[in-house]
Amino acid sequence: MHQIKSPQELREAAAEQKRQREAQQKAVLTVSAGTCGQARGSLDVIESLRKIVKEQSLEDRVEVKLTGCHGFCEAEPNIIIQPQNIFYQHVKPNDAAQIIEDTILNNQIIEKLLYKEPTSGKEAIKEEDISFYTKQNRLVLGDNALIEPTQLNEYFSIGGYLALAQVLEDMEPEEVITSILDAGLRGRGGAGFPTGRKWKLTRTVEADKKYIICNADEGDPGAYMDRSLMEGNPHRVLEGMIIGGYAIGADEGFVYIRDEYPLALKHITRAIEQAEEAGVLGENILGSSFSFKVNIVKGAGAFVCGEETALMRSIEGKVGEPRQRPPFPAVSGLWKRPTNINNVETWANVPLIILRGAQWYSEIGTEGSKGTKIFSLVGKINNTGLVEVPMGITLREIIYDIGGGIPGGKQFKAVQTGGPSGGCLPAEKLDLPIDYESLTQAGSIMGSGGMIVMDEDTCMVDVSKYFLNFLRDESCGKCLSCREGTQRMWEVVSDICDGNGKESDIQLLEELAVAVKDASMCGLGQTAANPVLSTLRYFREEYDAPIKDQRCPAGVCKALISYSIVAENCTGCMACLKACPEGAITGVLKEVHVLNQEKCIKCGACFEVCKFDAIKIE
């Protein structure tokens, strides 16, 4: 690609790409190939499709496109066929021939590849017929399904870098900041701080050099929207950063990306090279006096490095321990220079606000929380995936209308939001309209958007133990209250799960929670007690059962459960007997089997294989 020398030239290049996209007469098969799609074999599907297209010399009629994640991970690998917008799910490489033959050449729908609604069983032919999509507003994520993330021209064809052109041509840095302020954009990385305010602060500090950081550390286990954006639309994140650099007066930026995201790393690296080649990044961007460069730094597996001050130390090559704020990074950040850090999703919202206007953006969402938010809807839910919804939608709409409810006819128990700093909300809170404030009031937080659904088979004490274990591992150890407090809380909750809990433990947990919250320096410690406190608040009876009656009603905590065979249901099929690694199950074909409690190690292998509900956990 040649260097683009002016905003006008960029507009022309983008218009030409758009024209080509619209003039496209071919049938386009877009295959979702983010990390999760690839894990489910989407690359093999693409290969077979391309092979058949080639064999039948259909290149001028059919195009096979490899895109990032479409968000509907449950249906992976999935294909969208344009122009009709036909949606096929769970496509296998050997379906390729039939797709080309029936659907592309003969305009026929292949029923077995259609998505069926989990509740009504109704088939959906087009993407817009699927309830998973109807309530969403995919302003940020939607483009993932339109473009090949490794081609800059594809991004141009949907208006890519036009916001940058507009900013460089018509807007003073202060105007850009005002626009972000008026839009009401708040940080998507956890705390929800108003983005424009942060930019303004960083702009006003005098310094010889300033930095921009994109926080792509995405440490919240269960959240993966940042990965999806970096993989599926890296130029958009980059465009946001460049605009941010212009607005605050920085000439250098860093993308701090987790080590566990190889594909995202590859795509953002590629995007930076392409942007430099095209002249939208680097020296004298689009012929202006503004220069900006972007470096990539790979994380090395430490949750606390998602915290801004720890992250900056990590970029400096040091141990990633947070430090006391103030001074805030806006005043003294990376190498003591004013630094503005935002999350991936926050950056991806920026071009949208510039192009469509602050007014338009601020009309989406609630009073205090504007725009849309991407949630990762995972756990015990039918339609798992990434959902982008306007702020203010209720949990019920997300879980039941979009998510299609709980699989296997099980009962909803809780939804965990906000990751290790968040909490678990019960069924009574399903009608809560979600925004930053309402979630905090309910004892959880928005966090980065992880939304883990739990059903009746999830033990809330075990969940609380899980988070404490995570936090005691990830605590950097600097503050005693956090280091010892999370450890001690974990020990207490573990005792409860092991059947050694005492009634006084609850009070002890509550006291520890206050101490850890009040005496710790960074967000990790300050919020570490949230998972415990929220489960105590809403699921107190689940703590009482193991303490008072030595029971785990959900059948999870190993010390309190036993496996046995239900004689009426057992058909003597020998499946469990073969699956048992300890030889604890004996019996002969077509006769009720026997489970020897002494030998049983409670691994769950028998339960997993039994098709007749003949293994009971109690």
Add this chain to the structure above:
Amino acid sequence: MNVELDKVKSFVDKHACDPSALIAILQDIQAEYNYLPRRALLVLSQMIKTSMVDIIGVATFYSAFSLEPRGEHTATVCMGTACHVRGGPKILEEFERNLGIESGHTTEDKQFSLETVACLGCCAIGPVVVVDGDYHAQVSIRKVEPILRKYQTKEKKDDAPN
């Protein structure tokens, strides 16, 4: 493990002996040797004028680094929240039982290292296990042995004399 001095030097040179590139250099060394050999760290320490104490401090703080040699294959089991509620811990136990080691360790024959991770970002298809960069979706207790066997046999085939 044979540590080639030139190689280590080239990693350090790539970053212009910049102490702030310490983590990136360690990542390069680990990508080459699968762990951080002591000799490599000594060379590094001299070249970037950073004490061994500080280097070891960084190497032990970040969980991606290992000071011990790792196995031929690395199986990483996701312990993230989404995988947890779908039975991740049971999968880890099955790996531990099958390999006869606890997570964070390497089998005696140096074939497998077993690791855990706090989320691989594929939460929709959990429980997830990654072996040598290949993702395995919706792993159940039953699938553990076949997954391991796939890598074991590959190993044996490679070793067989042609």
